[in-house]
Amino acid sequence: MALDINITKRLRHRKLASGETVEQLRYVLNWRDPRTGAREQRFFERQKDAxxxxxxxxxxxERGTYSAERKTLTVADAVAAWLDANRDAVRPNTFASYEFQARYVTGPLLPAAARLATKQSGVGARPNVRPLALLGHVKVQELTTRQIRAWHRPVSEEVSIYLANKAMAILKAALALAAEDHEFRSPAMPTGLQRQRDKARKAVLTPDEVARLLDAAREDHDKGVYIAFPFLAGTRPSEQLGLLWDDVDFSANLVHIHRIQLKDGTLSEVTKTAAGARSILMSPLLREMLLAWRLRCPRKDGALHRVFPTLGKRRAWRLLRENGGGGATLQQLPRSDLGADAKAAEPGGGGAALGASFLHLDAAGAGR
Known part of the structure; x- marks a missing residue:
């Protein structure tokens, strides 16, 4: 029996760290191992090499010395290699989230009841329960779409659908990297998986409520600007807290966003995403509040530095509502894309676009 090897041409699309998508032309050898019947592939940049x-x-x-040279590579090995490749490519807090989510790929995973008992013990005592085996021990060359679907179900039930989907994204990326390095075909990701149900709808402030909030913020000369800024500029909390006075251009009437504050309080000169670096047109109300705040803003070594120095602790801003009141913290004011249209949020400014495009508050947080 002769060894039948075909050469095919494949155009692969790869996304770079910059966000740019490139096309890679590869020549692929395809055949089946005559001993095991397993499918084999080898990738080459040049047709001559293939x-x-x-x-x-x-x-x-034909000489009897054939060997497919298949390396034993497990899912745990692939995930570890992917983490090492991304260690210096992302911010430390982002990498920490990758490490946390990767545990739900490799395992083992204690059942939810056992994890709760460990937490309630106060000393980390683990109950005598057999953990669930996940995908860590499976060889990547033998991994199938059916196995991935079977893995996704218990993770969704024991942890959450959200983290199961996050873990699957890491699995997909790790397999793609391993396929390039070790020349095998990674399985397709399963479709039609369980979706998150009963997700609480976010409460939306009405334009009248926003106008009342901004009126109250104007009266609070010490902390009002902290609350009004995300409504008028549409920034993430990390972008707001990382803003320096050098980024506020009163002559051009612009606020330049190109850094964030990390969880440890340090500044990062990159935004969360490439699209996060932008310039925001100040509305008249925002300009008025920033000019007034600049006179009272705490200095660093006698000079203006941060626009929003830390308040020392997390504080809640109470917004009295007709249905019984509620509160929202700065962390619950998500990013808005309103930009220059933030004028609609000013008292008397209408606010038609406001209610349609942003200002969502966590419904759970509205009752705290």
Missing amino acids: QEKRVELIAAY
């Missing part, structure tokens, strides 16, 4: 490897494999098979 042809030479094809001749080499056929000659080795």
Whole structure:
């Protein structure tokens, strides 16, 4: 029986760290191992290299020295290699989230009841319960779409659908990297998986409520600008807290966003996403409040530095509502894309676009 090896041409699309998508032309050797029947593939940048490897494999098979040279690589190995490749490519807090989510790929995973008992013990005592085996021990060359679907179900039930989907994204990325390095075809990700149900709808402030909030913020000369700024500028909390006075251009009437504050209080000169670096047009109300705040803003070594120095602790801003009141913290004011249209949020400014495009508050947080 002769060794039948075909050469095909494949155009692969790869997304770079910059967000740019590039096309890679590869020549692929395709055949089945005559001993095991397993599918084999080898990728080459040049057609000449693929042809030479094809001749080499056929000659080795005819001499009786053929070997597919399949390396034993597990899912745990692939995930570890992917984490190492991304360690210096993302911010430390982002990498920490990758490490946390990767545990739900490799395992083992204690059942939810056992994890709760460990937490309630106060000393980390683990109950005598057998953990669930996940995908860590499975060889990547043998991993199938059916196995991935079977893995996704218990993770969704024991942890959450959200984290199961996050873990699957890491699995997909790790397999893609391993396929390039070790020349195998990674399985397709399953479709039609369980979706998150009963997700609480976010409460939306009405334009009248926003106008009342901004009126109250104007009266609070010490902390009002902290609350009004995300409504008028549409920034993330990390972008707001990382803003320096050098980024506020009163002559051009712009606020330039190109850094964030990390969880440890330090500044990062990159935004969360590439699209996060932008310039925001100040509305008249925002300009008025920032000019007034600049006179009272705490200095660093006698000079203006941060626009929003830390208040020392997390504080709640009470917004009295007709249905019984409620509160929202700065962390619950998500980013808005309103930009220059933030004028609609000013008292008497209408606010038609406001209610349609942003100002969502966590419904759970509205009752705290």
